[in-house]
Amino acid sequence: MSLDSTEGNKFGNGIPGRPGNPIQLLEYVSSEDESFGKIVINDAALRIINNIREPVAIIAVVGSYRRGKSWFANVLHGRHDGFELGSKVEGCTRGIYMWDSPFIYEGKRVIVLDCEGIDDPNQEQAWAVKLFILCLIVSSTFIYNISGIVGRDDIGKLYLMTDLTKFIQPPTGYDFLPRLVVLLRDFQLEEPDDFRKYFIEKLNNVNEEIAKSIKNYFHDFNVFGLPHPGCNRSQLRDMENVATENLDKEFVDIVVTVVRSIYSNLNPKYIGSSTMTGMSFGKFLVDCVEKMNDPENSEQLSIPSEYETVIQYMSHKATDKCIEIYESGMNEEIRGRVPILWDEFDDIHNNYYNKAQEEFHNMIIGSSQQVIDFIDGFNVQIQKVKEKYVKINSEALHAYNHELAENLWKTHIKCRLNKENLFKDKAEFDAAEEAFRNDYQNQMMASPEAGAAITEFLDDNYSHALEILTELGTLKEEQANALRRLEEAQKESIKAQERVISLETAIKQGSLEGKQQAEKLERKMNDMAKNIENQKSQNEELKKQLLDQQRQMVEQQKVVAVEREKHMQRMMEREREAAAEREKIMQRIYEQEKESAARREALLLRQRGSGGGGGCQIL
Incomplete structure (x- = not known):
């Protein structure tokens, strides 16, 4: 523990003082017709909880009223003051209070709940029962503060433990229950x-069933005896202002030991094999309160049902938030800058995809299979969003390259398609066409869209140019037809190359994303495995089963990723072979047309020679 504060009446003795003030989390509003009233959540306190990103550890301090419960909750913050202490016969705390500045301890955000005293004479019995059950359900450490005598009148609501399933439908095992710490006051x-x-x-002497239930339900609990503070009655009535040095040294030493023990064994609030963050805990708390408030609902709370609701809620929240992370980043980087080359686009996508994935893995909770299903669903969603930006950039690349082709065509070809500046012959046209293609190759934004743009442009303009040149006498009909065949072969070759480039990009990108996903999934599963280990489950067979299941799922995902990449590679090879074959076909057509043109040229020369020489014969 490292945080220290000068605020408040510090307890000292190595317990850091935590700054802040108490804020009411829950209050109970009685009904006028004497039926069960309503538990009301304070929105301001709920907002504090929902904003916590770290795993939360919930320490609920519960017990009989007027036993120093609130004072001990203050000491957990390293102070004598904070939560209000009462000096009258009736209890002071009403409802449940928490600290408005939950503090960090070993990576966990700690929320201490100071709960209304149980067995207050002015308290409704139904509310006392639900208060006990609610604190039991929501806490990760349950501190039960009672008289050191442990008599029938001192065990408070522990009798509820004799039939806990009357109030709670538990998940498999009792891992949802908190760590129990019993404080025997004035021992x-x-x-x-x-x-x-x-x-x-002592419990056995009072109620054997309670003792048996405590041992059955709480596999991890501890008991401490706190002696009398050693101060006089007036100081006891003013404990929030007392100086630590005025308390009995033995009492102080034991309090310090208890606090250190609580923090050294502090677990986060678990939901299965995941830890709850502020948002998931807030949802869990709200749902539990709603069920308790529902007059149509029986007293029993179904923990599996509440867990499943929270798990699905966090999946939806994580998806919405992480899609927003990706979209806002892509909007900032892409819009106004397109067109950009695909390598740069992929770098931008990978950056924000990685950030979104990281946050998504941090937020989701649930079983191993649920986590994998959520990740798969999220990847489908984010790929749909990505396609929107792919479309924007693709259209911009196509437009840029199409405009480039149009401008270069005007420069090299279109300006010579008239009688005033007509190409003299095919050779001159061929040279201009070659210059057009070379300039396009050098100036285009290299991408599959570049090939598509020039192909589309030439579809609209090349044949028309040949018609003009044929009509004006620059080309013969057979020359124009030969050029059309060659252009058609080139077009097919370009399309084949586009498919190869697109597949290469998809394989490269898919491999990178697959590795990132596998790393994050393995890290997530390892964290979940640690959580299972840390819960010290009584059901060792169940623990082993869950750990084995997680390991198998990680291995299965690795196998699926490898098979997916192999499949893409096979597709790639087929496309490369097809592209190479089309290239050969185009080359053959090109060579055939060259040979045909050469034969025609030779024939023309012989015909001219025969006509000029009178007696020369064509061999």
Whole structure:
């Protein structure tokens, strides 16, 4: 623990003071007809929770009223003051309060809940039961603060543990239950060797079923005996202003030991094999309260049902947020800059795709299979969004290259398609066409769209140019037809090359995205495996089953990724072979046309020679 504060009446002794003030999280509003009232959540407190990005650790301090419960909640913040302390007979805390500045401890954001005292004479019985159950469900550490005597009147609502399933439908095992810490206040007897054993024995004397239930439900619990603070009655009534040095040293030492033990064993709030962040915990809390408030609902809360609701909620929230991360980044980088080359486009996409993926993996929770399904669904969604930007850039690239082809055509070809500046012969036209193609090759924005743009442009203009040149006598009909055949072959070759380039890009991009996804998935699964290990489940067979399942899923995803890449490579090879074959066909057509042109030229020369020499014969 490293954070220190000068605010408030510090407890000191190595417990850091946490700045902030209490804020009410929940209050109970009684009904006029004496039926169960309504639990109301404070929106301001809920916003604080929802804004927490880290895993949350929820420490609920619960117990009998007027037993120093709120004071101990303050000490967890390293202070004597903070949560209001009462000096009257009736309890002071109403509802549940939390700190308005949850603090970081070992990567977890800690929320301490100071809960209304149970068994207050002015408290409705139904509310007392639901308060106990609610704190039990939402906390990751449940501190039960009771009298050190452990008599029938001191065990408070622990009797509810004898039939917990009456109020809660648990998931498999009891891993949803928090770590239990029992504080035996004003413990004046000789200290036993083992407080856990002592506590269970005392419970056995009062209620065997409670003792049995505690052992069955809480596989991880601890018991501490706190002696009397050692101060006089007036100081006890003013504990928020007392100085630590005025308290009994033994009491202070034990309090410090208890606080350190609580923090050294502090777990985050789990949901299956995932940790809850502020948003998922906030949703879980709201749903539990809504169920408790529903007059049509029985008293029982279904933990699996509530978990599933939270899991699906977080998936939707993660998808919406991460699509927004990707879209806002792409909008900023792409719009106003297109056209850009595809390598640059892919770099921009990969940057924001990676950021979106990172956040998505951090936000989603659930079982291994659910996590994989959510990731697959998110990838489908983000690819749809990507296609929007691909379309924008593709259209811009096509327009740029089409305009370039049009301008170069005007410069090299169109200006010579008239009687005043007509090409003299095919050779001159061929030279101009070659200059047109070379300039286009040098100035185009290299991409599949460049090939498509020039192909489309020549479809509209090349044949028309040949018609004009034939009509004006620059080309003979057979020469024009030969050029058309050659152009058609070139067009097919360009299309084949476009497909090869597109597939190469897709394979390269798919391989990169696949590796990123595999790395993030493996990291996510490793985190989930650690969470399973950390929960210290009683059901070791279930734990082993979950860990084995996660390992198998990671391996399956790796195999799927490898097979997908192999399939793409096979497609690539087929396209390359097809492109090479089309290139050969074009080359053969080109050679055939050259030979035909040469024969025609030779024939023409012989005919001219025969006509000029009178007696010469054509061999």
